[in-house]
Amino acid sequence: MPEAGALSEFAVELRDVSKVFGDIVAVDHVSMGIRHNEFFALLGPSGCGKTTSLRIIAGFERPTSGEVYIDNKPMGNTPPFQRNVNTVFQSYALFPHMTVEQNISFGLEMKGVSKAEIARRVGEVLELVRLPHMAKRYPRQMSGGQQQRVALARALVNRPKVLLLDEPLGALDAKLRKEMQIELKTLQREVGITFIFVTHDQEEALSMSDRIAVFSKGKVLQIGTPLEIYERPTSRFVADFIGETNFLTGRVTQVDGEFAQITTNGGATFRGRAMPGVRAGIEATLSVRPEKVQLVEQPDDSVNCYEVVVRSIAYVGSDTRVVVMLGENRIDVWEQNTISTLDPNYFFKPGERAWLTFKPENALVLAE
Amino acid sequence: MAKILRVLREQPGIRLAGLMAPGAFWLSVFFLVPLLIMAWISFLSRDPLGFPTPPLTLQNYWEIIRDIRFAPSISLADGLAIRLFEGLYLELFWRSIWLSLLSTVITLLIAFPVALFMARLPPRYRNLALFLVMIPFWTNFLVRTYALQFMLRSNGPINTLLRALGLEPIELLFTPTAVMLGLVYGNLPFMILPLYTSLEKFDWTMIEAAHDLGADTLRAFQRVMLPLISPGLLAGSILTFVPAIGAYITVELMGGGRTNMIGYAIAQQFSASVNWPFGSAMSLLMMIIVTFAAVLYFRSGRGEYRNAI
Incomplete structure (x- = not known):
């Protein structure tokens, strides 16, 4: 003392x-x-x-x-x-x-x-x-x-x-x-x-x-x-309480250095930053903020790329808020409207197929 | 009918007068007129049977003040400490005021912790506590005073208990202490209720704020709590002091006439002594003194705490 x-x-x-x-x-x-x-x-x-x-x-x-x-x-x-x-x-x-x-x-x-x-x-x-x-x-x-x-x-x-x-x-x-x-x-x-x-x-x-x-x-x-x-919230509660985020629960299959691989209950495998307490084999949560997810029309070869179905879309001016379904899991995507357009076809439509993607360093794997 | 209603709606003055009329009528007939009659009687003479009769005179008032003389003294008898003047009726007035003040202070000291306790109870118990405070009102005051008399008798429960404990019995009944006890007992609810009302509304964060700003408990009480509960304090004090000064039953039954107070003395002028003009003069003088004291008291409180709540 x-x-x-x-x-x-x-x-x-x-x-x-x-x-x-x-x-x-x-x-x-x-x-x-x-x-x-x-x-x-x-x-x-x-x-x-x-x-x-x-x-x-x-x-x-x-x-x-x-x-x-x-x-x-x-x-x-x-x-x-x-x-x-x-x-x-x-x-x-x-x-x-x-x-x-x-x-x-x-x-x-x-x-x-x-x-x-x-x-x-x-x-x-x-x-x-x-x-x-x-x-x-x-x-x-x-x-x-x-x-x-x-x-x-x-x-x-x-x-x-x-x-x-x-x-x-x-x-x-x-x-x-x-x-x-x-x-x-x-x-x-x-x-x-x-x-x-x-x-x-x-x-x-x-x-x-x-x-x-x-x-x-x-x-x-x-x-x-x-x-x-x-x-860098270290827990699911903090990630949830501060701002908006998407959670996908699953099991950690692999931890290598800073990153961890998690297989969700729907079968998809994602990579994200391994937060404290994350070990291979444990139940964990993948957290990715809506503004850090992109929707693309064609799949690319990045690790976190999966096909989804657009469920709803809301244009709020500064960005467009899209809800997509990855199997049973709902994921929110906020796309910033960086292009000025009046073309309605520029946006996704409900029911359309798309691919979501985000970089591993923009997602977190949380132990709790 | 519709026309009357319209007039009432459009003329707030008339509407107000209409609302006040029943109360004003009642007070005029049963309070103001008798008061004026009493004032009139106080200037009349006394016929051989003691009833008022002309001619007009100031004799009754002179009677009250004529034996007052300057005689400074200090004594401990009857709780009376320092005196500058002496005189039979002056003594009576002074003792009445002094005993009433003392009973108000004692009542306040007892009532405050009770009211504080009640206000701090969880809300669902507060109504029960209020109910308990009001229960004595279900019984006639005269009956309750007889019960109190019985308690204090030389072979009553208190002295029986003392004897059973091997202690000397004490002579309580027909002493100034018994009168004080009766006054405090009778007036306690009238002090508790207004105090409770003020304390229940009191925001205790105020005390925390005072502590936070460096005030210890005593100063937080003085500077913050006291001013904010002063409406209840003032109301309770008036409701205790005024009945005490006019007390009759308590003085008669608890004091046995030995501890004389003005209310008792006045009552005697209208009964045993049969001297209505003199009794009226004493009543009026007492009323003037009490009213004057009450106004002063309210003024002193209001000046400082005008902006409380």
């Missing part, structure tokens, strides 16, 4: 943290390190343990076992009001009986900061969240987006080591949400504070985060950059 206070790579670290409520394991032996000044997302479906993990970091919940380190110091039973972290709540939790100014001042008052200093910092942070004229308003007199910014300001004004955000954009409509995503990301770069961000929206996580931890059923399945999470 590193010495308390010693420099560490991590702003926050969870070591083997579990949380049990009654007979429900909300967080199951989670270990992860969040680096300084990182924008880190906890991503997963509802009830996966991401919010509980955030609450454990904030100190609202005590881990049943394991330990949380903030700035390399074990938190133990440190109550939330003695931790150098601040939270932006999903419901914002603004104090309804206080003005914007009083809400934002609250944390500084609790720390005994002088009146003049409070006034200066409140002014600063209101500029930062672009609400300089709203100081005297009450939360209920503001829109959702404005309340959201007040919640941010109220947390940021304390200059915490880490800012915890619990689905902060969840209550906003789609358009405002997109704006706030960009704003939050910009803000994080400006203030240089570590952000830990809980979301169930994979697109939000991909577009905003430096790294993502994907949660399922209380466990962290994978931690990585958005690119790693999307292009």
Whole structure:
């Protein structure tokens, strides 16, 4: 164990943290390190343990076992009001009986900061969240987006080591949400504070985060950059949860170096990247994203080329989404419309035969 | 008919007046008129039988304040600590206010944890808890007070138990403590219910937010919870204080007339002492004092917490 206070790579670290409520394991032996000044997302479906993990970091919940380190110091039973972290709540939790100014001042008052200093910092942070004229308003007199910014300001004004955000954009409509995503990301770069961000929206996580931890059923399945999470998911759950993908189950017949060969239940044999845990003889899943599959009119001699029947076709502008059947297996293919044409014959028709093909390096063989 | 309905629809003023008419009529006939009659009587003289009769006089009010004199003192008797003035009726007013305030505070201290507990119950148990709080209302207050009297008697259950445990029995009945007990017992539901209503609506994320911003439990309570539940706190306090100050049955049965309070003294003017004009003057003065105190109390609360909820 590193010495308390010693420099560490991590702003926050969870070591083997579990949380049990009654007979429900909300967080199951989670270990992860969040680096300084990182924008880190906890991503997963509802009830996966991401919010509980955030609450454990904030100190609202005590881990049943394991330990949380903030700035390399074990938190133990440190109550939330003695931790150098601040939270932006999903419901914002603004104090309804206080003005914007009083809400934002609250944390500084609790720390005994002088009146003049409070006034200066409140002014600063209101500029930062672009609400300089709203100081005297009450939360209920503001829109959702404005309340959201007040919640941010109220947390940021304390200059915490880490800012915890619990689905902060969840209550906003789609358009405002997109704006706030960009704003939050910009803000994080400006203030240089570590952000830990809980979301169930994979697109939000991909577009905003430096790294993502994907949660399922209380466990962290994978931690990585958005690119790693999307292009190299290590489990079927992650591949499925992030973006769209086709799965074909079968048995691994051969593993050679980076690649594995899998024979699907329909009898077709494919090659793809062998992901961790893949051995010859095991049941496995081939995962290939729709945009990485091509449909051609004539078979070529590549390894992953099989004849399919077109079942349906949907033109969505930027691309054409084709559903084809490989025996009993349904496969989605997204073809980018790189050619501008008005010719309806350019596209496949339902019932037509075609050949699908994809490169082995664009497909993954997953052990689970 | 249709025409009347149209007028009602188009004239919100008339519609409002129509809606208020039954209540206004009721209050005028059974509250305002008697109050005015009482005010009138308070300025009348007393005939040989004690009933009001002309001429008009200020004698009744003078009677109340005439023996007040400046006499600073400190005493611990009757829970009365520091006094600046002395006077028979002043004493009575002051003790009534003081005992009522004390009973309000004690009631609040007992009611708060109960209301908090109820508000934190899983929703399906909350209605049951509410039901339990309201069960005493099924029994007449007089009967319940007799039951309480029986409990406190020198050979009642409490003292029997004490004796069985080999302890000295205690004289409870007809003491100020018994009056306090009766007041708190009687007013407890009126404090619990409004407090519960406020606490049940309370968003506990507010406390987490306060903790998150560095407030310890006490400061989170003071700065965030207290202001947000103050409507219930104010309502409960008024609903406890006002009945306490006018208490009659409790003072009579629990105090046995030995712990005098204003409500009891007034009742006596209308019965045993037969002095309606004097009783009316005391009632009116008490009413003015209580109303004044209540307005001040609401003002102090509203000024700070006007924007709560």
